[in-house]
Structure formats: C-alpha cells, structure tokens
Amino acid sequence: MALGKQHIIEFYDCDKDILNSVTQIEAGMKAAALAGNASIVNATFHHFSPHGVSGVLVIKESHLTIHTWPEYNYAAVDIFTCGETINNEEIIHILKIKLKSKRIESRSILRGNLEVLKKPGKPLT
Amino acid sequence: MALGKQHIIEFYDCDKDILNSVTQIEAGMKAAALAGNASIVNATFHHFSPHGVSGVLVIKESHLTIHTWPEYNYAAVDIFTCGETINNEEIIHILKIKLKSKRIESRSILRGNLEVLKKPGKPLT
Numbered sequence: 001m002a003l004g005k006q007h008i009i010e011f012y013d014c015d016k017d018i019l020n021s022v023t024q025i026e027a028g029m030k031a032a033a034l035a036g037n038a039s040i041v042n043a044t045f046h047h048f049s050p051h052g053v054s055g056v057l058v059i060k061e062s063h064l065t066i067h068t069w070p071e072y073n074y075a076a077v078d079i080f081t082c083g084e085t086i087n088n089e090e091i092i093h094i095l096k097i098k099l100k101s102k103r104i105e106s107r108s109i110l111r112g113n114l115e116v117l118k119k120p121g122k123p124l125t
Numbered sequence: 126m127a128l129g130k131q132h133i134i135e136f137y138d139c140d141k142d143i144l145n146s147v148t149q150i151e152a153g154m155k156a157a158a159l160a161g162n163a164s165i166v167n168a169t170f171h172h173f174s175p176h177g178v179s180g181v182l183v184i185k186e187s188h189l190t191i192h193t194w195p196e197y198n199y200a201a202v203d204i205f206t207c208g209e210t211i212n213n214e215e216i217i218h219i220l221k222i223k224l225k226s227k228r229i230e231s232r233s234i235l236r237g238n239l240e241v242l243k244k245p246g247k248p249l250t
Contacts, residue, residue, distance in 0.1 A: 003194055004201060008131075010237070042169045044183055056181045056188060058169055063181060063190050067205070069128055069237060076129060076236040078203065080192070111135070111201040112194060 003112030013102035019068040028098030036091035128237030138227035144193040147172040153223030161216035
C-alpha cells in the first residue's frame, strides 16, 4: 500500500513532427489524461528552441509530465497518480497512439510506502 | 550517456505546517531550484482540501515536482534535468532544509539512454 503510483515511460520511435509541435503535444497529453479519468487542474506547455517540447499537466490526482527530443524521435513521460480512480495504462495507451510511438518501455514505482511511513519508532508529530 | 537525469526523492519526517502551506512550498521549491542553477520558466502550485500541496516548476532544463501529505509528514519530489549545468544534489540539500525533513531516500535514473536511442536496427527517421 502506498500514497501514490508513478509510471516512468520512454516513448521511442515517435513521429518527429508531432514531438516538435507544442499544440499536438498539449492536445495529446490532455486527451490521454481525460481518457484515464484524470481531472486537469492546470496545464503549461512550452516549445524550446531549436526543437523539443516540455509540458506539465497538474491533475487533481497529482501530475503528468512530458519532454520530447524530436531529433531522437523520443519522449520521456511521467505519470504520478494518487487514488484508485485513474487508469494509468489507458493514459499510456492513448499517448502511444498520439505520439505514433512504435516502441515503449514502462517502469512503475510506488511513492509514499505506508509501511515505511507508519514504521514504529518514527512517530508522526 | 543519456539525455536526462531524474532524481526521485522521498522526504520523510518533515514539518507538517510547512507541508500544508502553499506559500512556503512554492518558496522552498523556487529557492532550491535557483540554488541548483535551474532557470525557472513557469510555476504552478495548488493547495488541496483538506490538506496537502501539489506544485510544479517547469525549468528550462526540464522540471521539478512536489506533492505533500502533511498527515504523514511526507513529501514526494521529482527532479528531472538535462545538461550538465544543474546541481541536483544541491536542490535536494536545500529542499531538505526548507521542508525540515529529518530523513530522505533518493533514487536516480537516466532518461533517454543514448545507447538505446542509437541502437542499430532502430534507424531514426
């Protein structure tokens, strides 16, 4: 049991033009977040010179981030969610389609392990 | 060699009141980012009912995120940076002070491994 769940995903062999379009990256991230039942609180997306996009969606359930390297056809995505209502796998599935990625690697970790947080001898003040 | 470096940090035994103050969390994150030579592009911080703060700093070199659980004296922080100019350890050091954390756990991973991105048989289009 943990407070949060984080997916760390490498999207390889994506469409270079999509990765360089702040409009398409923002739209794709929002569509994926909504498909996974996330509630978007705030969004900030930027295009970097000469290429690449960085974007963050603050969601009620934590956050989604993306950084793209069009020159490598690669995007790094993080999905950090709390609670049981978000479908992280659906977010990944939709993003893979939106980025036209041919290959992904996904790792998942837990954040705020309740066994550690409640460990005896570490009283909460 | 990799495009990005990510630190995933658990801050335990923090000050409960600080964790519940959006003002102090935002100020602490910005101070830590600047101490580590990050260039802040955008900031978004929210207080959640009944307690807890979520915050994101988009930096020129990628991002910093924080989610706090005052009821567990716990904060989850991610530091994702590109390039050689950012001192992630200094960011962690300053945040530990700002959150008055007595104990941290830090993991670091690489993002966008260049060996994988350049692997033969996976031509970049």
